[in-house]
Amino acid sequence: xxxxxxxxxxxxxxxxxxxxxxxxxxxxxxxxxxxxxxxxxxxxxxxxxxxxxxxxxxxxxxxxxxxxxxxxxxxxxxxxxxxxxxxxxxxxxxxxxxxxxxxxxxxxxxxxxxxxxxxxxxxxxxxxxxxxxxxxxxxxxxxxxxxxxxxxxxxxxxxxxxxxxxxxxxxxxxxxxxxxxxxxxxxxxxxxxxxxxxxxxxxxxxxxxxxxxxxxxxxxxxxxxxxxxxxxxxxxxxxxxxxxxxxxxxxxxxxxxxxxxxxxxxxxxxxxxxxxxxxxxxxxxxxxxxxxxxxxxxxxxxxxxxxxxxxxxxxxxxxxxxxxxxxxxxxxxxxxxxxxxxxxxxxxxxxxxxxxxxxxxxxxxxxxxxxxxxxxxxxxxxxxxxxxxxxxxxxxxxxxxxxxxxxxxxxxxxxxxxxxxxxxxxxxxxxxxxxxxx
Amino acid sequence: xxxxxxxxxxxxxxxxxxxxxxxxxxxxxxxxxxxxxxxxxxxxxxxxxxxxxxxxxxxxxxxxxxxxxxxxxxxxxxxxxxxxxxxxxxxxxxxxxxxxxxxxxxxxxxxxxxxxxxxxxxxxxxxxxxxxxxxxxxxxxxxxxxxxxxxxxxxxxxxxxxxxxxxxxxxxxxxxxxxxxxxxxxxxxxxxxxxxxxxxxxxxxxxxxxxxxxxxxxxxxxxxxxxxxxxxxxxxxxxxxxxxxxxxxxxxxxxxxxxxxxxxxxxxxxxxxxxxxxxxxxxxxxxxxxxxxxxxxxxxxxxxxxxxxxxxxxxxxxxxxxxxxxxxxxxxxxxxxxxxxxxxxxxxxxxxxxxxxxxxxxxxxxxxxxxxxxxxxxxxxxxxxxxxxxxxxxxxxxxxxxxxxxxxxxxxxxxxxxxxxxxxxxxxxxxxxxxxxx
Numbered sequence: 028x029x030x031x032x033x034x035x036x037x038x039x040x041x042x043x044x045x046x047x048x049x050x051x052x053x054x055x056x057x058x059x060x061x062x063x064x065x066x067x068x069x070x071x072x073x074x075x076x077x078x079x080x081x082x083x084x085x086x087x088x089x090x091x092x093x094x095x096x097x098x099x100x101x102x103x104x105x106x107x108x109x110x111x112x113x114x115x116x117x118x119x120x121x122x123x124x125x126x127x128x129x130x131x132x133x134x135x136x137x138x139x140x141x142x143x144x145x146x147x148x149x150x151x152x153x154x155x156x157x158x159x160x161x162x163x164x165x166x167x168x169x170x171x172x173x174x175x176x177x178x179x180x181x182x183x184x185x186x187x188x189x190x191x192x193x194x195x196x197x198x199x200x201x202x203x204x205x206x207x208x209x210x211x212x213x214x215x216x217x218x219x220x221x222x223x224x225x226x227x228x229x230x231x232x233x234x235x236x237x238x239x240x241x242x243x244x245x246x247x248x249x250x251x252x253x254x255x256x257x258x259x260x261x262x263x264x265x266x267x268x269x270x271x272x273x274x275x276x277x278x279x280x281x282x283x284x285x286x287x288x289x290x291x292x293x294x295x296x297x298x299x300x301x302x303x304x305x306x307x308x309x310x311x312x313x314x315x316x317x318x319x320x321x322x323x324x325x326x327x328x329x330x331x332x333x334x335x336x337x338x339x340x341x342x343x344x345x346x347x348x349x350x351x352x353x354x355x356x357x358x359x360x361x362x363x364x365x366x367x368x369x370x371x372x373x374x375x376x377x378x379x380x381x382x383x384x385x386x387x388x389x390x391x392x393x394x395x396x397x398x399x400x401x402x403x404x405x406x407x408x409x410x411x412x413x414x415x416x417x418x419x420x421x422x423x424x425x426x427x428x429x430x431x432x433x434x435x436x437x438x439x440x441x442x443x444x445x446x447x448x449x450x451x452x453x454x455x456x457x458x459x460x461x462x463x464x465x
Numbered sequence: 466x467x468x469x470x471x472x473x474x475x476x477x478x479x480x481x482x483x484x485x486x487x488x489x490x491x492x493x494x495x496x497x498x499x500x501x502x503x504x505x506x507x508x509x510x511x512x513x514x515x516x517x518x519x520x521x522x523x524x525x526x527x528x529x530x531x532x533x534x535x536x537x538x539x540x541x542x543x544x545x546x547x548x549x550x551x552x553x554x555x556x557x558x559x560x561x562x563x564x565x566x567x568x569x570x571x572x573x574x575x576x577x578x579x580x581x582x583x584x585x586x587x588x589x590x591x592x593x594x595x596x597x598x599x600x601x602x603x604x605x606x607x608x609x610x611x612x613x614x615x616x617x618x619x620x621x622x623x624x625x626x627x628x629x630x631x632x633x634x635x636x637x638x639x640x641x642x643x644x645x646x647x648x649x650x651x652x653x654x655x656x657x658x659x660x661x662x663x664x665x666x667x668x669x670x671x672x673x674x675x676x677x678x679x680x681x682x683x684x685x686x687x688x689x690x691x692x693x694x695x696x697x698x699x700x701x702x703x704x705x706x707x708x709x710x711x712x713x714x715x716x717x718x719x720x721x722x723x724x725x726x727x728x729x730x731x732x733x734x735x736x737x738x739x740x741x742x743x744x745x746x747x748x749x750x751x752x753x754x755x756x757x758x759x760x761x762x763x764x765x766x767x768x769x770x771x772x773x774x775x776x777x778x779x780x781x782x783x784x785x786x787x788x789x790x791x792x793x794x795x796x797x798x799x800x801x802x803x804x805x806x807x808x809x810x811x812x813x814x815x816x817x818x819x820x821x822x823x824x825x826x827x828x829x830x831x832x833x834x835x836x837x838x839x840x841x842x843x844x845x846x847x848x849x850x851x852x853x854x855x856x857x858x859x860x861x862x863x864x865x866x867x868x869x870x871x872x873x874x875x876x877x878x879x880x881x882x883x884x885x886x887x888x889x890x891x892x893x894x895x896x897x898x899x900x901x902x903x
Contacts, residue, residue: 073844152866158855160865167877249877268703270878291900298902405895406511417596417898426903427598428590439605439687439891440708441879453877457843460855462729464736465864
């Protein structure tokens with residue numbers, strides 16, 4: 028090496044940009060895609076925040092430049108969905124507009140403004156023999172995201188993975204295939220423009236069986252995160268060999284205790300049910316202590332009816348207003364609609380038992396002025412979030428100040444509750460010495 | 466309630482001890498056992514540190530009182546193993562002595578001295594609207610441990626689970642069935658004596674198929690931790706529906722860089738290979754940079770031979786001393802014996818590539834005086850622990866000062882590296898307000 032001139036030996040600032048050529052993606056089997064992700068992930072893991080933030084900016088720029096192509100591709104998906112007789116709500120989720128593209132771009136740019144979790148020293152100490160131990164945040168590696176109709180998830184998930192140093196393998200819905208392909212092509216061009224490997228973000232195309240290949244790619248994919256309805260999540264959780272982070276199924280309860288302030292309870296009930304019924308942190312069941320039922324339920328039922336909510340209740344509840352007869356299935360349901368199961372309970376114990384039985388472990392709320400009731404509820408409810416005298420709608424990465432959210436984990440391992448950037452990481456112990464042996 | 470006297474209404478201090486009767490365990494299907502564990506887990510999750518520490522003390526006392534029964538039961542297991550022609554090493558692991566019972570008792574008592582992770586506030590903040598968010602450590606719930614011959618794991622695992630508020634479902638080896646049953650009976654009596662539910666610790670008896678039932682008990686068992694050889698761990702990881710924490714398979718490398726201090730490298734090599742070859746943090750492969758090979762390898766080979774180590778190497782290595790010809794399988798092997806694969810590498814890149822290819826992600830070591838080589842190794846090696854100029858034998862819960870260790874996780878989700886009490890927990894968000902809505 029000594030005989031080469033220094034200017035030949037030192038890398039030039041632009042040399043890393045050569046991989047811009049690979050931003051066009053060729054369809055390949057899942058294992059091959061995953062191997063490319065691993066290779067890209069090794070580079071991403073070493074990328075500094077500066078480079079990653081520049082990539083996020085370039086991704087946003089590229090998406091802006093590709094707006095026409097993205098909207099044209101989306102129009103194809105929407106036309107196909109309409110032809111197939113897809114429900115209007117689903118088509119609304121699928122449809123992109125200039126505004127929605129701008130939102131994706133804003134999302135990518137705001138990620139650039141968030142702190143980089145990679146390299147954080149989680150804890151560290153020096154052993155009595157002088158050996159230094161540091162636990163340091165590192166990326167997970169290759170993250171597979173399996174999601175449904177909304178094409179905006181493509182840009183959100185890609186951005187969160189990139190910022191946290193993870194290579195993203197994105198498996199979207201076939202109904203959004205054209206939209207996703209156009210978005211990913213733009214994102215990859217942006218990533219390459221910043222000198223990072225375009226394979227940091229890859230789409231997993233192909234038939235339904237490809238999802239099963241993804242679930243079998245243990246050792247190549249480090250974690251799978253399904254985002255969507257209960258059916259999708261159950262399928263992935265039940266069949267994946269790759270570790271899964273379970274997200275988002277929320278059969279959330281609001282318990283109005285005997286000692287609740289009724290006005291507070293009414294406000295929280297309406298907010299948690301009506302403000303956005305389609306989301307996982309909306310309530311699906313209202314439990315009312317019998318000692319407050321006579322005071323609370325008539326007005327509650329009136330307000331629910333006025334807000335267009337259908338109440339599913341038994342004869343005790345029916346005595347306070349109009350109900351549809353409630354079934355066991357109602358108590359287990361995550362409606363995601365303007366429906367609410369309502370039950371009167373004889374005690375806080377009965378409320379705890381009911382929630383213990385039907386909860387999906389997402390977010391459970393008590394309204395009470397009793398310190399002991401609040402304490403019991405907080406201690407005994409087994410969920411990602413337990414709320415006292417406030418709305419379950421606050422259980423959200425944005426509301427928690429995380430700046431970005433990949434989903435809300437309802438499992439106990441690794442991450443529980445809203446998942447921000449630190450939840451997309453693992454750690455590594457770095458142990459340094461000066462020749463110490465045991 | 467008002468007409469009952471206060472002394473009838475308040476619980477008497479001894480009332481909780483009524484469950485002492487259930488400390489004898491009746492064999493039942495796994496799902497039923499898991500349901501009992503869940504019930505016990507709900508009580509354990511609320512138990513204060515005082516009560517849990519008293520239980521650990523009672524468990525140790527009960528084990529001491531039951532020493533004769535435990536040793537008699539163990540003698541049955543040992544006799545059966547001898548009759549079956551089991552290897553002496555295995556029989557040694559299976560055998561209990563008065564000393565080993567005392568070690569189990571010490572282990573339980575030392576757990577009482579460790580801080581309780583449950584209830585720790587991991588982080589907390591107040592949102593701009595006044596809503597308070599606290600992330601609090603809670604138990605995982607029901608922890609299944611699947612392990613091999615050593616009956617001392619029974620007491621260790623039971624103690625760690627109890628201290629961290631988890632109900633333990635213990636699936637030991639059939640070869641230790643009598644020993645494990647005697648130990649668990651004693652532990653359960655101790656737990657009950659402290660007023661906690663004996664079902665906090667249950668043995669899962671029955672044929673091999675029972676392990677599969679345990680792996681299918683998703684929703685009833687929160688996590689499975691296999692402890693043992695690669696075969697057991699692969700089986701559990703590949704087939705479990707319950708989330709698994711992968712532990713302990715260690716194909717660990719020592720890389721002696723061109724800029725290594727040879728004396729430091731020799732000391733670390735001998736310590737990491739010879740001090741206790743049967744453990745997962747011992748090294749299995751030595752990689753030597755070609756620029757230092759001529760200086761380092763002759764003495765290294767001499768010291769290895771003197772320590773009884775069989776070197777597996779190619780012709781380059783053979784030029785420095787006696788070798789058995791190395792195969793691809795050697796580089797992939799976790800010997801756990803006095804064997805060592807040795808290779809000369811042309812560069813740090815070649816060393817990184819070799820480790821990237823064969824590492825099980827446990828503990829990887831570099832010996833170097835080069836700051837840039839150390840930095841690259843630390844940044845690019847993807848493992849639970851990366852060591853610089855010190856022995857991989859330090860990657861251990863005891864050496865890390867954790868006081869107790871359930872195993873060393875080699876996966877990236879949830880916990881990575883030595884797992885102490887905090888790694889046996891999940892978290893819960895407690896969100897408190899005064900009527901805030903969104």
